[in-house]
Amino acid sequence: MPAPSILKISRLAPAVFLLATCSREPKGPSVRYVIDGDTVVLDSGVHVRLIGIDTPEKDRPYYSEAKEFNRKLVEGKPARLDYDIEKTDRYGRTLAYLYLEDGTFVNAEMIRSGYANLYTFPPNLKHTEEFLALQREARQAGRGLWSLKTSLSSFYLSSARGHTFHRPECKFAKKIGKRNRVHLAGRDKALDRGLAPCRNCRP
Numbered sequence: 001m002p003a004p005s006i007l008k009i010s011r012l013a014p015a016v017f018l019l020a021t022c023s024r025e026p027k028g029p030s031v032r033y034v035i036d037g038d039t040v041v042l043d044s045g046v047h048v049r050l051i052g053i054d055t056p057e058k059d060r061p062y063y064s065e066a067k068e069f070n071r072k073l074v075e076g077k078p079a080r081l082d083y084d085i086e087k088t089d090r091y092g093r094t095l096a097y098l099y100l101e102d103g104t105f106v107n108a109e110m111i112r113s114g115y116a117n118l119y120t121f122p123p124n125l126k127h128t129e130e131f132l133a134l135q136r137e138a139r140q141a142g143r144g145l146w147s148l149k150t151s152l153s154s155f156y157l158s159s160a161r162g163h164t165f166h167r168p169e170c171k172f173a174k175k176i177g178k179r180n181r182v183h184l185a186g187r188d189k190a191l192d193r194g195l196a197p198c199r200n201c202r203p
Contacts, residue, residue, distance in 0.1 A: 031074040037066030049093040050107045052131050054119035062145040066115035084124035111135050114144025119196045120163045132194050156184040165190035170201035
């Protein structure tokens, strides 16, 4: 059999080089493990706080369920990070929206499934309207933490530029100046404004 010509070899060379280059390209990040419902650790060791959501703390109902749901959703899977205005928080964690290879938007899925509530924190507001709609859907369906009964007050308080709402007797509510105080007639009104329940008074 005749040897391949130099011309044929030269035509094959770019393709061979491309394959070799692609095989050496670094893989994207994977989720090594979850800390809780809204924080994960990548295989690089980077701690990622999911933007726009908040899940129950360790001493609260649905903490374990939210953590386990997040673990089954993301642990050991390749992921992609998308960012907003701020890329880190005061604890040095990376702030991001997390997507899986199949297109699952993890932040949104946690809210839609009822394991997280909307937690707006300016200036990272890119998906606020989407998250608010998903939260409303989860509340109406009584999913997850929205199935819990709460002791309701006749009204709640928030500051005009705040991202949380409080019971009137809450120590943080009392710090809000009268000119900056917003009265909210009912818990649903507060949630529909995109406000998150205060972690202190737990309305």
